[in-house]
Amino acid sequence: MTDLEQIAAGAVKRALAGGATDAECTIADGAEFDVSIRMREIETIKEAGSRGAGIRVLAGKRAGSSYTSDFSEEGIAKMVAAALELARITNEDPHAGLPEECGELSADLKLYDDAVAALTTDWKIARALEAEASALNADPRVINSKGASFQSHLGTRVFANSRGFAGSYRTSSCGLAVQPVASQNGSTERDYWYTSSRTAAGLESAEAVGRKAAERAIRRLNPRKIATQKAPIVFEPRTARALLGELFDAVSGSSIYRHASFLTGKLGEKIASERLTVIDDATLPGLFGSSPFDDEGVAARRTVVIERGVLKNYLLNTYTARKLSLKTTGNASRGLSGNAGVGPGNFYIEAGARTPEQIIAGLPSGLYVTELIGSTANTVTGDYSSGAAGLWIENGELAYPVSEITIGGNLKQMLLDLEQAASDLEFRGSIAAPTILIREMTISGH
């Protein structure tokens, strides 16, 4: 056992000695580095580390939780005492309890890369400077910048419970982002591009990130506001992913058991177009949503959520599984303490065969959405509405930028109306999607 695993197991033991019938302890320890530069000068450098521990105790069917950043024996003792005290004021919940079966993947998920820890401050600053310079040099219309940043993070996550589970894993991540500002004829627009990876070698080149960010900002210049209408909508991967994030809540066990999802009671039914397959997989090596075990010590796995339009599985933790008389899918998620919620592993839309260009080429007109702001999805009803910006499609080509519009629809219908998922799936976070085409949504403009 590592030192941190021993602290976690010790806290669990202390809780049992204090009268708990079960207990679980989480520890997170992390170090962050963040440099931001702007207009070719360093703006901020931040570097520090911190850690925290959390415990959840069960006194029969009553739960109590607490957390602390004080790892002294006294600090841990206080944390445990607070949780035990809180378990006196909560009510008995017949479904509360630890998982029946804990475990972890034995395969190396490649979540930690020594090379990230070895990156020097000067190297990181140089990448941020290079990315911004690449954006500023890409085109004379790029006249300003909201800056560029390089961030890295090293972390350890530890979990132990009173059923004998104790495990930990290390993670690393690094990322580079740049936000150029372009201006022409009184129109000023910004956009951003970024690269992120669990490994140092997995990053795209700073030059390419800067160039792509500049292209994105430039193509937004002098946008038009279009008329209110119904039209086909193409979501590029960045916006498709945001949309998929809304679907996550609708398939999450915590919404389902409360009847707070439009997908409640739909298991086994056709709820989407045959072109849509959605998977959650926490076992893919090197990705942001992977982990050997979830936040209650259940081994990670792959779950088919939607298979060619049919709802196959909800995503569940132990509690929501019990509420629904199902089995956990290993999707427990929490901060340091409290009852576990439900979170994604790598939650993604399976790629299709056609390229995004082919999909756009097939549309006489439509909207290509490159940015969503202030999106609201009502998981209960499926109502969806969002501010949007992007490019108008005319005769199969991206014709001109549009902004200050909204797109609206209902997720139930949007799922059925998904006509294409393109081939360009890539994992930039724990939720991932390729370009997708939705047959029709309402655009609000003039």
Add this chain to the structure above:
Amino acid sequence: MALSESFFAARFAVTERDLESYLGEALSAGGDYADLYFEYLSTSSISMDEGIVKSATEGVTLGVGVRVLSGERTGYAYSDDLSPERIRKAARVAAAIAKGPATIVKTGFDEARRHDLYPMLRAPNEMGLAERVDLVKRADRAARAYDPRVFQVQATYADNLRHVLVATSEGRLTFDRQPMARMGVNVLARQGDGAPQQGHSGGGGRVTLDFFWNEKTPEYFAREAARQAIVQLGAVEAPAGEMTVVLGPGWPGILLHEAVGHGLEADFNRKGVSAFAGRVGQQVASPLCTVIDDGTIGSRRGSLNMDDEGVATQRNVLIENGILRGYLQDKLSSKLMRAEPTGSGRRESYQQIPMPRMTNTYMLAGESDPEEIIRSVPKGIYCTTFGGGQVDITSGNFVFSASESYLIENGRLTRPVRGATLIGNGPEALKYVSMVGNDLKLDEGVGVCSKEGQHVPVGVGIPTLKIDRMTVGGTAA
């Protein structure tokens, strides 16, 4: 209050000599300015779902952030341990931003001015657990009793108590004890086998529990959440396109937060990336509009005795009769722009660098009777409750999402409509304000503002407002 009487002296034996030595370490490689932000945060939260108190959590985090300014550069480091060795180490890391001979730190501290907006003997966080659990139980009962169609209720209560100390290399020392408490109620209702609808309500502030006992009770929030869910049962599709929008008083003031507030934060303007950059003195709203950001309003959620750089908060006029008057400043931006600080430097925690932020942002009342405003609209939409919002600072485009709205037909409210997003452009949208009500109201106290990943509590408010033209993002095209 002298340092010796402060929380950090009593609890962690922090002395003026310690503070001087940390600041000395922070400026050991030069730099113009350094500060220390000590924070001790205790939190508690209780939640009830399906009539069961399912969760109760308490916790403590503490730490100190060390910042060094050198020209336009900021060095930052923090420690989650208040031992002198760890703080000195953080100070050395932050110091690396400057490259030169040490800057001499002034010895001795003067206590800086601050307000006393939320004096209280015992903050909610220091009260008994039973009294706080009772609040969620009452909310649960009241929501269920409101209407038989209510079938799911989630009630939450959360509070925290934050002790802070700010010490600067200019020899200023400030302390504050910042309480906060908030309730929330989420309700689902359905008619027969029909589709469920939801309603949400909540509120709080820098208040004692007395606020929930005597002013805004759990029953008040519960009934409001249940009422919204029931209204939604009869809602039709929201309209799409440009139309006249009337905003009800209170929380719809989120319009100001998104349309102008963020765009007037000094950092964006100093860098020339805000749609409002260089527009002080220009007309950016109808002459009926005067917009204020005020951190000094009693026990409001967005209020503070001092900002997170130790500067007393104040009432800042952002827009006066439609003319842009000024920006929200923190220390760095005010130094670089040669402007006065406005008490707007805020941060989420000791792990974060402060930046210019809003406090309570509202519009002054006008002269119109709210009913007359609605009567004046032949066709439009009346929005009374909102979810969140977002803005693209550079283009100025902003959105905010209405969760309770009604169609206005021939000057009368007819049918409730489903959720819809409203979109506009910051420097343009308020030019279409044609009537301002005499009914200014501040929100109930639930606002959380997010900027560059940092979340801070804020407030908003407006009187009833008529906007002649705005794009409504419904689905009924």
